[in-house]
Amino acid sequence: MREFGLIGQTLGHSFSQTYFNQKFHSLGIEDCRYELFELPSVDHFPALLTGRPGLAGLNVTIPYKEQVWPYLDAVAPSAARVGAVNVVEFAADGRRIGHNTDYIGFRESVSGFYTARGEGAGALVLGTGGASKAVEVALRELGIRYWLVSRNPLARGLTYDELTPAIVDAHPLIVNCTPLGTAPNVHECPPIPYQLLTPEHYLFDLIYNPSETLFMEKGRAAGAQTRNGFEMLCIQAEAAWAIWNG
Template structure:
């Protein structure tokens, strides 16, 4: 048997087992299993040390993306750029290597919707996901990125990430967040409900909205965006694309089944028995 799992706290809501198991079934990997474990920062070192040779990989969610780094033998440049690891590949010789598939997952999700390059962009929020969004924008945005934030501390963090990633980050107050909706690309990284009040301000001809939430979906903002014909990228798109990369890294398979994994995720979110 080969084992993999997603770790985090809380973790019961995670769709990762649904996506990875669907991939294993489609690829004929009958000897592979994928589970979820509620592990916090304090318990993480003990969990990692307890892994045996049957383990092939781990997915990490909050609050472990940074806490895992000191426990690894190596980290990819992508993960190092945002100091966040969401993927660990466990080699047969015991070496633990960390990567971040959120960043290329964001880029792939946007490209799937035809967004290859943008002249400018706006980010709603300034948390951990916003730093990954900045790293993705470093690859596809040729001009400034405006971050709409609530506090001066968050503003400082976003400026620092911009300098580190080579992105021209400009800071705006959350009170003016409606202005973000006129950008060619808007990435919403805030918790559920935070952007609901902005729906009334969606322009008649909006650019692309990338709302990283997948539950509840669609969000109020996404519903309005779609209603006026704006291109929309959702949290499930991100989740599936980053999971595809995880499956490929952990199993060594050349191409994980994107469509199969997305369909499994959609069934799960619809509340069907498969979940």
């Protein structure tokens, strides 16, 4: 039995197990299964590896996309570029290799959703964690300039309080890379000035559970286009499956 799974701290919101097990069922793959592994801290990762000798591949989600790095033997160029890992390959030679397919998923999904509104139109990337790093790489590949936005006045980029009407107008694409709004905390959302949004804005939320977050709901109320992270999830999952199968 080949075993795959997802490591993270809180995984009740995750659709990965359902996605992969449905994939195995639809393809008639009987020797694979996918499990969820909630770890209270990344220090428990070695014990998981010892207790699950049949592991053939792992996905990684918050808050371990950066913390898992020291437990790997190597990182692929994708993870090195992003600075975060969301896929662990168990190579035939025994090495554990970190990859990043998040940026592939976001790049492909946002390309079918947003077309830059003229030269110079930019994006606001909400959050500065591992997910935002993948979004940064994708935006650079697409030639879309961006600002990072966070609560921390000492972080690189802007704070939410610095989002003026001029800045919001010049950045029609707004990407939520924070966990705010993820089930069960569906009444939370990033504190952007939603009253400044227009039908010219595009709100992309990496969250896919719920299917419409409060961030998206407020954007839709202002006439903005919205998209959740489900398509991104599917694209990155297929990229992970390709890595695990050589």
